[in-house]
Amino acid sequence: MGEKKRKLISGRPKCLLPAGTPLCAGCQHGIGARIIGEVVDELGIVGNTIGIGGVGCHAMSMFLMNIDFVQALHGRAPAVGTGVKRGTDGKAIVFSIQGDGDLAAIGIGDLINATVRGEKLTTIFFNNCGYGTTGGQMAPTTLVGQVTTTTPSGRRPGAGGYPIHVAELMAGLSGVAYSARCAVNTLAQYKRAKKAVQTAFQKQIDGIGYGFVEILSACPPLLKMRPTQAREWFEKHMLAEYPLGEFKNLDELKIEYQVDA
Amino acid sequence: MEKKDKIVEVDINSEFCKGCSFCVDSCSKDCLIMGDAINSTGYTYPVFVNQEDCIGCGACSFLCPEIAIEVYEVIH
Numbered sequence: 001m002g003e004k005k006r007k008l009i010s011g012r013p014k015c016l017l018p019a020g021t022p023l024c025a026g027c028q029h030g031i032g033a034r035i036i037g038e039v040v041d042e043l044g045i046v047g048n049t050i051g052i053g054g055v056g057c058h059a060m061s062m063f064l065m066n067i068d069f070v071q072a073l074h075g076r077a078p079a080v081g082t083g084v085k086r087g088t089d090g091k092a093i094v095f096s097i098q099g100d101g102d103l104a105a106i107g108i109g110d111l112i113n114a115t116v117r118g119e120k121l122t123t124i125f126f127n128n129c130g131y132g133t134t135g136g137q138m139a140p141t142t143l144v145g146q147v148t149t150t151t152p153s154g155r156r157p158g159a160g161g162y163p164i165h166v167a168e169l170m171a172g173l174s175g176v177a178y179s180a181r182c183a184v185n186t187l188a189q190y191k192r193a194k195k196a197v198q199t200a201f202q203k204q205i206d207g208i209g210y211g212f213v214e215i216l217s218a219c220p221p222l223l224k225m226r227p228t229q230a231r232e233w234f235e236k237h238m239l240a241e242y243p244l245g246e247f248k249n250l251d252e253l254k255i256e257y258q259v260d261a
Numbered sequence: 262m263e264k265k266d267k268i269v270e271v272d273i274n275s276e277f278c279k280g281c282s283f284c285v286d287s288c289s290k291d292c293l294i295m296g297d298a299i300n301s302t303g304y305t306y307p308v309f310v311n312q313e314d315c316i317g318c319g320a321c322s323f324l325c326p327e328i329a330i331e332v333y334e335v336i337h
Contacts, residue, residue: 004335006270010319011331021327025279025304030326064328187287187320227281 013037015046015066022060026227028217029126031184032193033061035215036095036124039198040067043205049093050084052077054102056133057219058126061097072096075107078114081121093204095122100141101131104164108140111166115175115210122200122211125166128219129238136222140164143241148222163241167214171247177209179248183216183239185231192244199249209253216242268335269317271309277329280304284321284330290314293321 016037053059055074062069072080077096131137137150145154167181182193200211218234292315296308322330
């Protein structure tokens with residue numbers, strides 16, 4: 001009897017460092033980091049990948065990854081990614097990790113203009129319906145009626161407006177090749193999310209266009225709930241507001257000349 | 262009952278665990294329960310029980326936000 005052999009069914013991806021996450025208990029951003037790690041491992045692009053971190057809890061996953069990272073200003077990750085992509089002559093695989101306060105509030109112009117310029121980047125967008133890092137203020141993605149520190153009686157459309165659906169917005173833009181919204185609350189959703197992230201990276205590698213994936217998750221400290229309660233709240237309210245699925249998946253961007261040269 | 266030919270082991274890194282119990286909820290065979298022990302950061306962590314029932318789906322590992330669970334199949 002020698003030492004018994006074991007085959008790994010599922011474990012920590014190779015490009016994630018063996019360290020604990022700095023995130024709160026029940027925060028699903030760690031699963032998002034794991035998905036990115038697995039996809040980068042499976043595509044074999046570890047040495048060729050540069051990540052752009054926004055500002056927020058989602059960017060903490062850059063401390064976990066054994067991948068080169070650039071920290072961007074708040075919301076400017078697609079602009080910094082453009083510089084990295086063009087500076088490396090288009091050879092680097094560039095992805096940005098952004099949250100909803102970062103991408104949907106201050107950075108929506110940068111994101112849209114990156115697709116308008118026809119950049120071939122990948123953006124992973126973590127949506128948790130509020131600003132988690134700064135203490136739970138209202139974000140553009142906050143649900144109508146949701147209580148936050150800046151909307152103590154719930155978000156009212158008259159004063160606070162309506163939640164923004166970024167994945168649908170991105171699907172309507174010409175430069176985007178892939179846009180999807182995923183969740184990571186069950187194993188089936190996890191596998192769909194992983195496939196979506198993989199496709200979004202593949203669109204960039206093949207040089208087709210912009211890949212965008214929105215990953216929904218609940219923020220237990222923002223909701224002032226226990227992790228399992230927060231996940232129930234997420235399944236009841238967030239999934240009702242934000243439908244899951246692929247909104248755009250093109251193998252080729254059609255180019256039609258509107259004016260004959 | 263059909264013969265079970267797959268032996269699965271689940272390694273839980275108790276120091277990374279923050280006690281969210283997502284793994285306990287995700288297990289369809291009730292192979293994980295929250296224990297009473299407390300790790301160095303003050304959270305309770307799950308323990309692996311009922312090894313003979315585990316089918317090795319990996320749901321606990323994939324859905325762990327702290328990436329603290331590893332699932333292995335024992336090869337004879």
